[in-house]
Amino acid sequence: MxxxxxxxxxxxxxxxxxxxxxxxxxxxxxxxxxxxxxxxxxxxxxxxxxxxxxxxxxxxxxxxxxxxxxxxxxxxxxxxxxxxxxxxxxxxxxxxMKIAGTGFHSVYAPMSTEDPAVDLLDVYLATKVLRCRCGFRMELPS
Ligand SMILES: [Zn+2]
Ligand SMILES: [Zn+2]
Known part of the structure; x- marks a missing residue:
């Protein structure tokens, strides 16, 4: 056979x-x-x-x-x-992993302000989001 x-x-x-x-x-x-x-x-x-x-x-x-x-x-x-x-x-x-976007951890982020203290806070809290094709995401300080 x-x-x-x-x-x-x-x-x-x-x-x-x-x-x-x-x-x-x-x-x-x-x-x-x-x-x-x-x-x-x-x-x-x-x-x-x-x-x-x-x-x-x-x-x-x-x-x-x-x-x-x-x-x-x-x-x-x-x-x-x-x-x-x-x-x-x-x-x-x-x-x-690819950058999927940026985000802010602050509860409320003003678009623009003359107050330097708020600006500093926003910079500190800004993050970038990395995403894998499997859906796994992680956030990093930008
Ligand atoms: Zn060796
Ligand atoms: Zn993955």
Whole structure:
């Protein structure tokens, strides 16, 4: 009986190229500094393309890695969990979040005023809203 080969990769299998962030020479990721984080083409919710250097032995690495691994490296430096902050960009679901708008936390924000105290207050409370395609939003001081 003929066998039909099935080229479909089982779902959940890691994509080829996804590797752990690790310096093979030093046997640790302790000295790793991320150089870049790029979305894959097409963007993936789990994987990003990264480049990094181990500053201990000066070895450069570049490959796809899981979001979780990248977060682990960045979280050592106090990043909010679930969001990668890198180079002024915030990455969620494997791609940079887009600015969805700006907002004010003040109960009432006058359009224009000559009162410098009110202006200062508004600047302090102004925020920008970043939105991910999954609907995740976060507010940052602008
Ligand atoms: Zn190293
Ligand atoms: Zn997201």
């Amino acid at each position: 003929p066998t039909i080969s099935d080229p479909v990769v089982p779902s959940g299998a890691p994509r080829p190229g996804a590797e752990r962030i690790w310096c093979g020479k030093c046997g640790t990721n302790e000295h790793v500094i991320l150089d870049s984080i790029e979305p894959l083409e097409p963007p993936s919710a789990e994987l990003v393309d990264i480049a990094y250097t181990c500053v201990e032995c000066d070895t450069f690495y570049a490959h796809a890695s899981t979001f979780r691994d990248v977060a682990e490296i960045l979280n050592q430096r106090g990043t909010v969990s679930g969001v990668l902050q890198f180079g002024g960009e915030y990455i969620h679901c494997g791609e940079p």
